[in-house]
Amino acid sequence: MAKYLIRSMILPMTGPDDFYEQGEIAIDGDTIVAVGEKGSAPADFVPDRILDLPDDVVMPGLINTHTHAAMTLLRGYADDMPLMPWLEEKIWPFEAKMNEKDIYWGSLLALCEMIRSGTTTMADMYIGQEQTAKAVLEAGTRAVLSRGMTAFQPEAANRALQENIDLFHQFHNGGDGRLKVYFGPHAPYTCPGEFLQKVKREADRLGTGIHIHVAETRSELATIRERYGTTPVRWLEGLGLFSGRVIAAHSVYLEEEELEIYQKYQVGVAHNPESNMKLNSGTAPIPQMLSRGIAVGIGTDGTSSNNDLDMFGEMRTASFQQKLTGTPDLLSAYEVLNMATNGGAKITGFTGLGRLAPGYKADLISVDLDQPHFYPRFSIPSHLVYCARGSDVRTVMVNGKILMEDRRLLTLDAKTICLEVEKRAKRIGAEVKNLL
Amino acid sequence: MAKYLIRSMILPMTGPDDFYEQGEIAIDGDTIVAVGEKGSAPADFVPDRILDLPDDVVMPGLINTHTHAAMTLLRGYADDMPLMPWLEEKIWPFEAKMNEKDIYWGSLLALCEMIRSGTTTMADMYIGQEQTAKAVLEAGTRAVLSRGMTAFQPEAANRALQENIDLFHQFHNGGDGRLKVYFGPHAPYTCPGEFLQKVKREADRLGTGIHIHVAETRSELATIRERYGTTPVRWLEGLGLFSGRVIAAHSVYLEEEELEIYQKYQVGVAHNPESNMKLNSGTAPIPQMLSRGIAVGIGTDGTSSNNDLDMFGEMRTASFQQKLTGTPDLLSAYEVLNMATNGGAKITGFTGLGRLAPGYKADLISVDLDQPHFYPRFSIPSHLVYCARGSDVRTVMVNGKILMEDRRLLTLDAKTICLEVEKRAKRIGAEVKNLL
Numbered sequence: 001m002a003k004y005l006i007r008s009m010i011l012p013m014t015g016p017d018d019f020y021e022q023g024e025i026a027i028d029g030d031t032i033v034a035v036g037e038k039g040s041a042p043a044d045f046v047p048d049r050i051l052d053l054p055d056d057v058v059m060p061g062l063i064n065t066h067t068h069a070a071m072t073l074l075r076g077y078a079d080d081m082p083l084m085p086w087l088e089e090k091i092w093p094f095e096a097k098m099n100e101k102d103i104y105w106g107s108l109l110a111l112c113e114m115i116r117s118g119t120t121t122m123a124d125m126y127i128g129q130e131q132t133a134k135a136v137l138e139a140g141t142r143a144v145l146s147r148g149m150t151a152f153q154p155e156a157a158n159r160a161l162q163e164n165i166d167l168f169h170q171f172h173n174g175g176d177g178r179l180k181v182y183f184g185p186h187a188p189y190t191c192p193g194e195f196l197q198k199v200k201r202e203a204d205r206l207g208t209g210i211h212i213h214v215a216e217t218r219s220e221l222a223t224i225r226e227r228y229g230t231t232p233v234r235w236l237e238g239l240g241l242f243s244g245r246v247i248a249a250h251s252v253y254l255e256e257e258e259l260e261i262y263q264k265y266q267v268g269v270a271h272n273p274e275s276n277m278k279l280n281s282g283t284a285p286i287p288q289m290l291s292r293g294i295a296v297g298i299g300t301d302g303t304s305s306n307n308d309l310d311m312f313g314e315m316r317t318a319s320f321q322q323k324l325t326g327t328p329d330l331l332s333a334y335e336v337l338n339m340a341t342n343g344g345a346k347i348t349g350f351t352g353l354g355r356l357a358p359g360y361k362a363d364l365i366s367v368d369l370d371q372p373h374f375y376p377r378f379s380i381p382s383h384l385v386y387c388a389r390g391s392d393v394r395t396v397m398v399n400g401k402i403l404m405e406d407r408r409l410l411t412l413d414a415k416t417i418c419l420e421v422e423k424r425a426k427r428i429g430a431e432v433k434n435l436l
Numbered sequence: 437m438a439k440y441l442i443r444s445m446i447l448p449m450t451g452p453d454d455f456y457e458q459g460e461i462a463i464d465g466d467t468i469v470a471v472g473e474k475g476s477a478p479a480d481f482v483p484d485r486i487l488d489l490p491d492d493v494v495m496p497g498l499i500n501t502h503t504h505a506a507m508t509l510l511r512g513y514a515d516d517m518p519l520m521p522w523l524e525e526k527i528w529p530f531e532a533k534m535n536e537k538d539i540y541w542g543s544l545l546a547l548c549e550m551i552r553s554g555t556t557t558m559a560d561m562y563i564g565q566e567q568t569a570k571a572v573l574e575a576g577t578r579a580v581l582s583r584g585m586t587a588f589q590p591e592a593a594n595r596a597l598q599e600n601i602d603l604f605h606q607f608h609n610g611g612d613g614r615l616k617v618y619f620g621p622h623a624p625y626t627c628p629g630e631f632l633q634k635v636k637r638e639a640d641r642l643g644t645g646i647h648i649h650v651a652e653t654r655s656e657l658a659t660i661r662e663r664y665g666t667t668p669v670r671w672l673e674g675l676g677l678f679s680g681r682v683i684a685a686h687s688v689y690l691e692e693e694e695l696e697i698y699q700k701y702q703v704g705v706a707h708n709p710e711s712n713m714k715l716n717s718g719t720a721p722i723p724q725m726l727s728r729g730i731a732v733g734i735g736t737d738g739t740s741s742n743n744d745l746d747m748f749g750e751m752r753t754a755s756f757q758q759k760l761t762g763t764p765d766l767l768s769a770y771e772v773l774n775m776a777t778n779g780g781a782k783i784t785g786f787t788g789l790g791r792l793a794p795g796y797k798a799d800l801i802s803v804d805l806d807q808p809h810f811y812p813r814f815s816i817p818s819h820l821v822y823c824a825r826g827s828d829v830r831t832v833m834v835n836g837k838i839l840m841e842d843r844r845l846l847t848l849d850a851k852t853i854c855l856e857v858e859k860r861a862k863r864i865g866a867e868v869k870n871l872l
Contacts, residue, residue, distance in 0.1 A: 076814040079822065080755075080768040112808040277756035278822075280764045307822040308809050313749065317756070319516075320713035324757070328716045332516040372548040373744050373826075375854040376861035378512040386515065386714075386743040390809075391827035418811040425812035 001029040001400050005047035008366060009057040010035060011380055012356035013341045016334045019380060025058060027362045030176065030400040035356050055370035056394055057380055059337075060354055061120025061363040062311040063344025066211075066249040066270035066299030068126045068148070069135075070106035072113070073098065073425045074304040083217070083279055091304055093435065095127075097428045103128035107135035109421045110309055112414045115139065116407070117310045117390025118365040120398045123247055123270065123299070123348050125184040125211050129163075133171045133179060140403045140411045142363065144247070144348045145171065146184030146211040151195040161199060168206055178399060180208070180349065182247070187213040188232040189223045193239050200241055209245030209349060212236075215258075216250035217281050233258040242267050247347050249299065250275075251289075252282040259285065263292045268347025271339070273317040275301035283325045286318070290335065297344035298336070310390035315340055319385060333385040366395035437465040437836050441483035444802060445493040446471060447816055448792040449777045452770045455816060461494060463798040466612065466836040471792050491806035492830055493816055495773070496790055497556025497799040498747040499780025502647075502685040502706035502735030504562045504584070505571075506542035508549070509534065509861045511739040519653070519715060527740055529871065531563075533864045539564035543571035545857045546745055548850045551575065552843070553746045553826025554801040556834045559683055559706065559735070559784050561620040561647050565599075569607045569615060576839045576847045578799065580683070580784045581607065582620030582647040587631040597635060604642050614835060616644070616785065618683070623649040624668040625659045629675050636677050645681030645785060648672075651694075652686035653717050669694040678703050683783050685735065686711075687725075688718040695721065699728045704783025707775070709753040711737035719761045722754070726771065733780035734772070746826035751776050755821060769821040802831035 003026070010023035012035055026034040026041035034041045078090035098106075103126070114122060121142035124132055129145045136143045147164035151157035161183075168181040183203045185191045191199075203210050215221065215232045224232045233254060236242060242265035249270040254262070262269070271284055289296050298318055300309045315336045322330040345354025352360045369377065373387050396404040403411050439462070446459035448471055462470040462477035470477045514526035534542075539562070550558060557578035560568055565581045572579045583600035587593035597619075604617040619639045621627045627635075639646050651657065651668045660668045669690060672678060678701035685706040690698070698705070707720055725732050734754055736745045751772045758766040781790025788797045805813065809823050832840040839847050 073812065075812060075823070076818040077812075079815070079818045080765050082763065082765055086764070109808055109811060116808060274756060277760040278764065280759050280762070283760070307818065310809070310825070313752075313825075316749075317753070320710060320753070321760070323716050324713040324719070326716070327518065328522070328714065329516050329518055370854070372545055372552060372850055372854055373746070375545060376509065376511060376513075376858045378861070378865065379515070382512040382515045382743065387511070389746070389749075389825045389827055391825055414808055418806070418808055422812045425814070429814065 002048040003028050003046065004049055004051060005041060005045070006051045006053065006058055007038065008053035009369070009380070010356065011057050011059040011384070013060050013337060014355050014357055025356060025364070027400055030362055032356060032360045032362050033358055035358065051395065053366050053395065056366035056368050057384070058356070058364055058366045059384070060341040060356055061365050061396065061398060062118050062340050063297055063348060063354065064114065064119045064122040064299050064309065064311055065247060065297030065344050065347055066272055066301060067110070067122050067124055067309065068302035069110035069122065069124050069132055070103040070126050070128065071302030071304050072109040073102060073106040073421060073428065075307050077304065077429065079307070093432045094428055097431045100128050100131050102424045102428065104131035104135055105417060105420045105424055107132040108139070108412060108417045111135055111139040111141060112409060112412050112417055113309045115141065115396050115403050115409060115412070116393065117312065118367070118393035118396060119309065119311050120363045120365065120396060121344065121348060121350065121353065123211055129167050130170065133167070133174070136179060137175045138411060140401055141398050142178045142350065144180045144182050144211065146182040148184045148186050149199070150186045150190040151192055152190070157195050161202065165202060168208060172208065176399060182209040182211045184211050187216070187220065188235055189220050196236070196239050196241055200239070204244060209247065210241065211247040212249065214248040214251050215253040218253070221253055231255065231258060233261055237261050245349055250281065250284065252276060252284045254285055259288055259292055259294070262289065262294050266295070269294060269296045270299040270347065271296055271318060272299045272301040273321045274314055275305040277317065277321060279305050283321055286322055287326065287330050295343055295346040296339050297347045298340045311340055312384070312388045312390050315385045333379070333381040336385050337381055362400040363398050365393050367392050368394045438484040439464050439482065440485055440487060441477060441481070442487045442489065442494055443474065444489035445805070445816070446792065447493050447495040447820070449496050449773060450791050450793055461792060461800070463836055466798055468792060468796045468798050469794055471794065487831065489802050489831065492802035492804050493820070494792070494800055494802045495820070496777040496792055497801050497832065497834060498554050498776050499733055499784060499790065500550065500555045500558040500735050500745065500747055501683060501733030501780050501783055502708055502737060503546070503558050503560055503745065504738035505546035505558065505560050505568055506539040506562050506564065507738030507740050508545040509538060509542040509857060509864065511743050513740065513865065515743070519655070529868045530864055533867045536564050536567050538860045538864065540567035540571055541853065541856045541860055543568040544575070544848060544853045546739070547571055547575040547577060548845060548848050548853055549745045551577065551832050551839050551845060551848070552829065553748065554803070554829040554832060555745065555747050556799045556801065556832060557780065557784060557786065557789065559647055565603050566606065569603070569610070572615060573611045574847060576837055577834050578614045578786065580616045580618050580647065582618040584620045584622050585635070586622045586626040587628055588626070593631055597638065601638060604644060608644065612835060618645040618647045620647050623652070623656065624671055625656050632672070632675050632677055636675070640680060645683065646677065647683040648685065650684040650687050651689040654689070657689055667691065667694060669697055673697050681785055686717065686720065688712055688720045690721055695724055695728055695730070698725065698730050702731070705730060705732045706735040706783065707732055707754060708735045708737040709757045710750055711741040713753065713757060715741050719757055722758055723762065723766050731779055731782040732775050733783045734776045747776055748820070748824045748826050751821045769815070769817040772821050773817055798836040799834050801829050803828050804830045
């Protein structure tokens, strides 16, 4: 693998005051060996290539901690509807018509969009994840994959669990460590307690984590209250689900005592502000989580509830939503950047991710600041959260390999992927229509 | 002036079902002469130039109904602070150090960003508006300008009013009708009743409108309640302020009876969702306004409370904010697009704006849909609101003149403007620091 020297502004995300105006990063293979002001690379470091990006700020790659990549197939298929008709009449019938190849191409499209908007790692949950795994291996990004499992029928649930186990054996630690496999029981209201405990035993046996939707909507609260007489978080705690590594997506409705439970078990939270707004889910108590030291990452959720995969927009919305429902000093720009980098690294469990520092993985992006919407340059963190868009990302590197340069994708053929997804999505749409 | 034929997808904003997959628009001078499917231009129409944009959707230029353009100088200067310290310690001391040339360059920077993100018309309120007028004339866009007037001191207030009158005489209907001048009394809590009535008499005398902040924050409500024992809207109605054309920016806190007042006087509303979220102002009752037939446009507010001027992001936030605080079916994609085009045209008072139709002004933009985040193409309105970013705009035309082509600005030199603003903003920042 190659040695790179990158010269640019650098926001290493190692602390709120750390910034290099004329910085440099030395990379050897998949690892960062030096970060600092110009001249800080070791004297004997001889790069194969120098990337001169004086107008860009280089920062850690963004970590999308909760998404359903292949749902790009459903982008714009149904919007502006109440939740249950939207799911029952639109989303579920469409998903029932998707085949393995659809999922492969839908995942590739998501990865095109992610790389183009600076996301280098995703935590994905969906069906057909071996197809998504292949797409990630091709794209060159990093991912935590989990087979989304509902358990309405015991047989189907057991098959799904076996698929998740197979996925683990086939892909966990694959792609030079770029892939992890977690278990993906969908949610407390779609999986009975016995099934959740069975999943947990498998996760423990294989030494891996769990990715699950928790306390996302008022209707989930009502369902769990009716079925079990308690709240989703207390119920999951009682089942023993929180003893290992857990990504608890959404976590919108948490009482004080439930925040304590998260804190005690070090449950990681994937916060999805745009989905929570668009679907009227609510506002998660993120500042309260952060003040307790709970690890929080940011996620986009799938494109049927967002509808893009742009983590820059997601960061802005994360801050604005808290400011609207709380006070204008909540979730500062730096705190939000920290969630999208260090927070994401913590909850996905990748070591050496989320910051630019010696010994860390060379997962980084450059953002082109030489554009009207970034002037004047009073605060780089503020500009990255409140002004930047995914399209401002110029360069993307993962594990020491350049995936996008000057906005050209180097591992994926976007044109072919877009047209293939267009064809497949329209085919599925037509099949659903014929059913009705 | 030239004759153009544009071939592209077309979303004319003439009705929810109107869309041309392979459309064409014929333009003669500043006016649209035909819009429809391929072949619908008159047989004798001979264009000077054909713009072939098969992968773009062409739509009316976006109308930013409330902004303070020159505040680009303050972008990122102060964020994440409570409202009053933010204003008193940061924004106001900075503004006190701005000179006329600063305002000129700050306005130019805003116009670069606006054109690059598809905004063709703005309603601006600020000091030094003759400088902003010059900038708009150079840029080639359209604007309603108003001298922002506070009236804490009678002498200064009278000087400001005279400036607004002078501005009217110098620029109203200037630039081939691209400029209008309104009067800009800042807000009910910064202008006593007598002054507001004096301003209204001048506006009536000159036959023009008023642009004013109304019912933006809880603190404004409390102040007006304390001073006058009523609400901002009722107080302004009592003063006779609503009898003519009015742009009431924000209008977050409106009771049922006040919505009736707006309806009765046909008060136009400039809705600023991102500013309202970032500054914790609140959520305006937009669906209630629309169901009463009140004209509502969308605005970004200034860059110190947003921090960009991207109307695409603003549209998305407008919808998401209502969905969060109401239900997920509120403010559909098409309704939001309608606010940003037809709604904006109505409240700014430009005739022949906001839609693409014969006899309408040739103010239009093209959005490059051949990108991963726009596939599959189930719904163009949904993609424009929930996926598009300002950077997806490829072409901008105002009054029949191309201002941006293939993302190159043709009337403004962005590089020079960015560097000049950087220098001036940093100078002002240093001057403020020396004061403390």
